[in-house]
Structure formats: structure tokens, C-alpha cells
Amino acid sequence: MEIVAESMEEEHIVPGRVDQLKRRRTLLNLQSDLLDSKARQHAIYRLYRNSTFRKFGAGFMIVSFIHLLLFLFADGLNSGGRNVFTLFLFIIYLWVSETFPLPVTALMAGVALVLLGEERDAAFSSYASDAVFMILGSLIMAQGISKS
Structure with a gap:
């Protein structure tokens, strides 16, 4: 969650930003899952090609x-x-x-x-x-x- 403070007294949560952060975390998890040994071998093969x-x-x-x-x-x-x-x-x-x-x-x-x-x-x-x-x-x- 992201909290935006416009002044020292008031704070509010930006609801659209929460969904973006959840999607970004999901993409990061997918990237880490894709970087296993088989994916690294494919990356070396793409480099060779x-x-x-x-x-x-x-x-x-x-x-x-x-x-x-x-x-x-x-x-x-x-x-x-x-x-x-x-x-x-x-x-x-x-x-x-x-x-x-x-x-x-x-x-x-x-x-x-x-x-x-x-x-x-x-x-x-x-x-x-x-x-x-x-x-x-x-x-x-x-x-x-x-x-x-």
C-alpha cells in the first residue's frame, strides 16, 4: 500500500496504486521462477544464435x-x-x-x-x-x- 501525505495532518491511501503493486509483485515472482537452470541454458543458446x-x-x-x-x-x-x-x-x-x-x-x-x-x-x-x-x-x- 502506498500512503500519500499532502500535508502533515491528512493521509489517504491511493486505491489504484495497490493493484499496480500487486501486479508488479506477481511479475517479479514469475521472473524469479523463470530464471532457473533451463532458462539460463536457453539464454546462452539465444546468445550463441x-x-x-x-x-x-x-x-x-x-x-x-x-x-x-x-x-x-x-x-x-x-x-x-x-x-x-x-x-x-x-x-x-x-x-x-x-x-x-x-x-x-x-x-x-x-x-x-x-x-x-x-x-x-x-x-x-x-x-x-x-x-x-x-x-x-x-x-x-x-x-x-x-x-x-
């Missing part, structure tokens, strides 16, 4: 296998070189499979380089100069002006 998840997982497995081969047989590369080459292959795979939109994949490459230990300016300098951001900003402003 998701094409984006399968594409991403397949690419990750392929690139991990190539990284393992590089680790075992490429003596001329140090660990940083192997990591960057593996990242390069993974980004190429994401571009070809179009698992994520292409701009997102392009930004993922720079972020991953920073996470691998590269300096931020060096990682983003190849495609993020001041001129690119100026043109991008002017195009965004022009789009906003044309829509308003």
Missing part, C-alpha cells in the same frame, strides 16, 4: 590462433610487435565481417593501441590530426543547422 556474437567470437578465435602461431614461430618479432600485428589482423577481420560499424572499428584500433601501452598521441596521430577534427566538426555543425 546472435550473429554479432558469433562473428565476434569467430574472429577472436581465428586471431588468437594466429597470435599463438606468431608466438611460437616468429622469432624476429618482440612481444609488442606480435601484439600489434595480432591487433591489425583482428581489426581487419572486424572490418571485413562488419561486426561493428566501420567508424567504431576504426576507433577501436586506436583505443586498443593505447591499452597495449602505446602513447595516446602516437596511437591516434595516424588518423586524428587537427584538420580532420576541424572538418568533422564543421560537417556536424552543418548537419545540425540544416535540420533545424
Whole structure:
């Protein structure tokens, strides 16, 4: 029950709200009953049937296998070189499979380089100069002006 106080002296019960709370409790009980082991197995199966998840997982497995081969047989590369080459292959795979939109994949490459230990300016300098951001900003402003 929900009690609404409009002032300190008077209180009254909102009758329609009681029915809503009872229905909500019933739905919560149904949700907890549905989350048993069989439902969890179905959730994992639905996740596997998701094409984006399968594409991403397949690419990750392929690139991990190539990284393992590089680790075992490429003596001329140090660990940083192997990591960057593996990242390069993974980004190429994401571009070809179009698992994520292409701009997102392009930004993922720079972020991953920073996470691998590269300096931020060096990682983003190849495609993020001041001129690119100026043109991008002017195009965004022009789009906003044309829509308003």
C-alpha cells in the first residue's frame, strides 16, 4: 500500500496504486521462477544464435590462433610487435565481417593501441590530426543547422 501525505495532518491511501503493486509483485515472482537452470541454458543458446556474437567470437578465435602461431614461430618479432600485428589482423577481420560499424572499428584500433601501452598521441596521430577534427566538426555543425 502506498500512503500519500499532502500535508502533515491528512493521509489517504491511493486505491489504484495497490493493484499496480500487486501486479508488479506477481511479475517479479514469475521472473524469479523463470530464471532457473533451463532458462539460463536457453539464454546462452539465444546468445550463441546472435550473429554479432558469433562473428565476434569467430574472429577472436581465428586471431588468437594466429597470435599463438606468431608466438611460437616468429622469432624476429618482440612481444609488442606480435601484439600489434595480432591487433591489425583482428581489426581487419572486424572490418571485413562488419561486426561493428566501420567508424567504431576504426576507433577501436586506436583505443586498443593505447591499452597495449602505446602513447595516446602516437596511437591516434595516424588518423586524428587537427584538420580532420576541424572538418568533422564543421560537417556536424552543418548537419545540425540544416535540420533545424
